[in-house]
Every structure is written in structure tokens, then in C-alpha cells.
Amino acid sequence: NGLNPADNEAVRQLAQRCALVKPAFGLYPVDAVLEEMLAMGVDYERDGEAFSGADGVAWVRDHVDEAFAIGEIGLDGYWVPSQLWPRQEELFRQLVELAIEADKPISVHSRKRERRVFDIVVELGAKRVDWHCFSSKVKLGLQIAATEGQYLSIPANARKAENFTKLLRELPRDRVLLETDCPYLAPVRGQVNEPANVAVTIQLAAELWECSEEQVVTQLEENFERLYGVAP
Numbered sequence: 001n002g003l004n005p006a007d008n009e010a011v012r013q014l015a016q017r018c019a020l021v022k023p024a025f026g027l028y029p030v031d032a033v034l035e036e037m038l039a040m041g042v043d044y045e046r047d048g049e050a051f052s053g054a055d056g057v058a059w060v061r062d063h064v065d066e067a068f069a070i071g072e073i074g075l076d077g078y079w080v081p082s083q084l085w086p087r088q089e090e091l092f093r094q095l096v097e098l099a100i101e102a103d104k105p106i107s108v109h110s111r112k113r114e115r116r117v118f119d120i121v122v123e124l125g126a127k128r129v130d131w132h133c134f135s136s137k138v139k140l141g142l143q144i145a146a147t148e149g150q151y152l153s154i155p156a157n158a159r160k161a162e163n164f165t166k167l168l169r170e171l172p173r174d175r176v177l178l179e180t181d182c183p184y185l186a187p188v189r190g191q192v193n194e195p196a197n198v199a200v201t202i203q204l205a206a207e208l209w210e211c212s213e214e215q216v217v218t219q220l221e222e223n224f225e226r227l228y229g230v231a232p
Contacts, residue, residue: 003028022068029076071107
């Protein structure tokens, strides 16, 4: 998935070269207001030049028909100062509405503002939402999982992170997805993560769910197909 117009274009070209790659075009919630953050003197490192949020949304709109999903998009209250939250939310709403209009799944990235993201996607009527690397409280996770079309994705360090372990144990199995968040959140701290490490979380899920790894994989495949409309 892409984080900004330059990333999105790189993802687009990669997908054109390799049919196995399913492109998601998005606007990372920090990148969405990075131009304003830099103007305020906020210290945030990101490769490449800042761009306007409007240009970021326009790029996604122009290429939405080529997208497998829209994301990562969301709200960030960790890096982004509260003065910019209204603008960040405005751009997020535009992208959610665009995804709904184009009937594309949404991949959400949120830090410290998960409740607000949830309120917005419910208000706007989004029916296919993947909460990427969901790290908020289990109580909110259960509320999200009880909402039509919303799934929560658990990363590869779940065994080492108590909250992820608890989420994997308590969430409804038919609303769980697994991911790695490469190159971050590896099973072993300090190592570079890779897609193969999903297998580590499958092992953990089998233990917590008291079933076989094959049953976990079958459940995950069913969940993925319901959300994205294609078999993994």
C-alpha cells in the first residue's frame, strides 16, 4: 500500500509488473497534513517532499479504479498536533467517501484516535474495513468486531505483546486477520520483519483458539475473502 502520491505511484507500477501484487492506494494520516506540520516547525522525518493533502486525495481519486483497496488512511493523534486534527479528519472523510463510492475496502491506520475513526466510518456507512495493526483497547476492538464488515488485523509480534495476545484471544474468530507490518513488529525485537512471520502468529492463534493451524488458516482465508471479495 502507498502512503502518499509518490508511494502510490511506485505501488501502482509494481502491481503492473507483478500480477500477484494487489495495490492499495492511500494517504497516511501523518503525510496527509505533513505540509502543515513542517510549516509549524514540527520535527517529523519522511523521505521525499511534502505535498498538499488535497493533491494526495486527488491522486487516489484519479486512480481508484486500479486500486484493490484504499489505504492506509486514518487519523493519527501521536505525531500530528491537535491543531491539525480537523484538517486530517476532513481528508480522511473524503477518502472514506471515495472508497464507498467506488466499492473498495478500506485499510485503516490509526494511533490514539481509533474511537474517532470508528465513529466516522460508521457514520459514513463504510461496510468493508480492515483495521491494520489494531493496537487499541480490547473493549473497542470487540465493539468494532460487532459492526458489519469490520475486521481487525493482528501483527507478528502478538506473542510478545500482551494487548495483541489478548485481542487474538478475545476477538470473534470470524473478524480476525493476520499481518506482519513489515519491516516492523517482528516476532523477535530488533529483527527485520517479513511476510513469512505470519506463520508465527498462526501458531499462536491455534494455541489460543485450541484448534489446529490448518483450521486457523481456513478461518483467515474465509475472513479475507468476505472482506476483500477474492480468495487470498
